Structures are given as C-alpha cells and as structure tokens.
Amino acid sequence: MINIPTLRTKRLTVQMKELSIMDAIALASIPPDMNEEATSFFLRATVGEVSGVVDVSQWTVQERTLATCHYMASTFDDGPNFALMNGECHYSDYLMGDQDYLGDQIDIGEIEGDKWVVRQLTGELSCAIERLRGEIAGFSNHAHWQFGLMAAQLVPNGDAGEGLTAGALDEFLLARMKVIASYPESVFTLLLARYQAALSELEHLLRLSFDGHGILVMPNKQEEGAAMRPARFPVSTCVTSLAKELGGKSEDAGT
Incomplete structure (x- = not known):
C-alpha cells in the first residue's frame, strides 16, 4: 500500500x-x-x-x-x-x-440594471457544464465552455441557484447560458471583460483556462524562450x- x-x-x-x-x-x-x-x-x-x-x-x-x-x-x-x-x-x-484561496466571490458592479458577482468554480458546477455539452444548437465546443463557465460563475442579483439537485442545476445553468447568449454583443463584451478581470482576482493554487475539450491549467510563469503549454x-x-x-x-x- x-x-x-x-x-x-x-x-x-x-x-x-x-x-x-x-x-x-x-x-x-x-x-x-x-x-x-x-x-x-x-x-x-x-x-x-x-x-x-x-x-x-x-x-x-x-x-x-x-x-x-x-x-x-x-x-x-x-x-x-x-x-x-x-x-x-x-x-x-x-x-x-x-x-491560496482568497475569497468566495468578486463584485463586478452593475450591467444593464443587474448587479453581478463572479464566484469560484466548484466541482459541482464544472460537472454540470460538462453534462450540458451539445444542448445548445450551433455552439462549438469552445463556445459551450465559454458560456457554460460564465453561466456557472456569474451571479446576477444574488440568484446563485444553490442547493439544487444535479438535474435541476443542469436546467438552471442551461437557462442562464441561453439568457447570456441572447445579450446584445456590446453587453456581452462588457460582461465578458469584467468576468475575465475578476477571474484573476479569484486565482489560487493553479491558473485555469479552457478550450473546447474542457478546463486547462496554465503555466505559473512564462520563462523567456520557454515553450510552456497549457x-x-x-x-x-x-x-x-x-x-x-x-x-x-x-x-x-x-x-
């Protein structure tokens, strides 16, 4: 053993x-x-x-x-x-x-009348995003993970969908993905920029990113001339x- x-x-x-x-x-x-x-x-x-x-x-x-x-x-x-x-x-x-872990969430202010925070990404949320692949027609795998992560971590007006069963959480996140996907491009661009800025403040232990296959871990530093990859x-x-x-x-x- x-x-x-x-x-x-x-x-x-x-x-x-x-x-x-x-x-x-x-x-x-x-x-x-x-x-x-x-x-x-x-x-x-x-x-x-x-x-x-x-x-x-x-x-x-x-x-x-x-x-x-x-x-x-x-x-x-x-x-x-x-x-x-x-x-x-x-x-x-x-x-x-x-x-190490610094806090549960970051306030990113008001956008289009909604007050938003960005929360940490938990295993419960990442599994739900994974299960929802293919649920929105026309989304590439990369788009799915982008909108899935935003739906999971962006919380408007305190509506975090906490305490839901797995099936109910899937429905909750899918509905929020569709809402975010319906935003005008200018609103979405602003929301994305604030979301990405908040992620850097929530970083701990490992730097996360994603691609069409799911979550990636980024190098902790980029040495000059080094070919560090996700x-x-x-x-x-x-x-x-x-x-x-x-x-x-x-x-x-x-x-």
Whole structure:
C-alpha cells in the first residue's frame, strides 16, 4: 500500500488513500471526454479524512486538481515534481504554492440594471457544464465552455441557484447560458471583460483556462524562450494498465 502524505491548504486538510483495484477498474470505464465526472469519482474514491470543506463537489476546480496532482506526486515513479508532455514541463511549472484561496466571490458592479458577482468554480458546477455539452444548437465546443463557465460563475442579483439537485442545476445553468447568449454583443463584451478581470482576482493554487475539450491549467510563469503549454491532469493517468485491461480497456487497441 502506498502512503500518501497529508495535503493541507487554507480551506482543506485531506488524507488521501490509494485507489482500490475495484475503483480503478470503474474509473477506467468512464469515457475520456468526461474528465470532470472522472475527477469527482476519483476524489470520492481516494479522499479519506477531511477537515474543512468536506464535500468534494464543493471544492474549487483548483482544489480538486491540486488533490489529483498530490496523488500523482505521491504515486508516480518520477516523484513529486513529475514530468508532463514527455519531459518538456513539470508539475512545478504549474503549481502556485504561495497563492491560496482568497475569497468566495468578486463584485463586478452593475450591467444593464443587474448587479453581478463572479464566484469560484466548484466541482459541482464544472460537472454540470460538462453534462450540458451539445444542448445548445450551433455552439462549438469552445463556445459551450465559454458560456457554460460564465453561466456557472456569474451571479446576477444574488440568484446563485444553490442547493439544487444535479438535474435541476443542469436546467438552471442551461437557462442562464441561453439568457447570456441572447445579450446584445456590446453587453456581452462588457460582461465578458469584467468576468475575465475578476477571474484573476479569484486565482489560487493553479491558473485555469479552457478550450473546447474542457478546463486547462496554465503555466505559473512564462520563462523567456520557454515553450510552456497549457496542461491537463487527467485522473485516468492514475489508473494502471492492469486496471484498464481488467475493465475492458485496451490501450493498444485504443478502446
């Protein structure tokens, strides 16, 4: 059994445990394009004792990714500063260890008669965005994530949709995505600019971005002449080839 050191942040003290073979097989069966759902499953399977925010669905995406990387750093053969992209980058190129959680939300003022705040992105919200892909006709994958993230994090007039079941949350976010998509371009542009400015004030642990495939992690700095690229830390890399084989996944066959 692998011993995983305690993870400590401003909001969390977490003791993680090694994946069981049963959970590893189940994790291997989750489609690769469901990374947020896979991360939730992985955390539920590996997180033991928690002090602070107990519900992993209410952890921020940064906290979820940090816990995933903490597990990787404890279990990968190349150690705590494990390599990415065939050794071009390392975990330390992305971690912002001195920048922890600063607050729940940022006030961005009034736009078109509504008072807006930008809140942190939680696992619950990121999973909902992932589930809603394809629900709005004509949206590219990139547009889906842009509008999904805005619908999840932008809160008008205190209407945050808290305490909803997964299905109700999906409906809530989809309706808000459609509302934002209906704004005149000038209003949308102003809202987007204020949203993006607020994100920099909410940054902690890791710098997030996104593309058409979902959430990305950006380098913590750009060294002169360095070719630092956005990264993902998929939980599928924590699953052994044995578990994938037992789960009916053949890496050689690409299934």
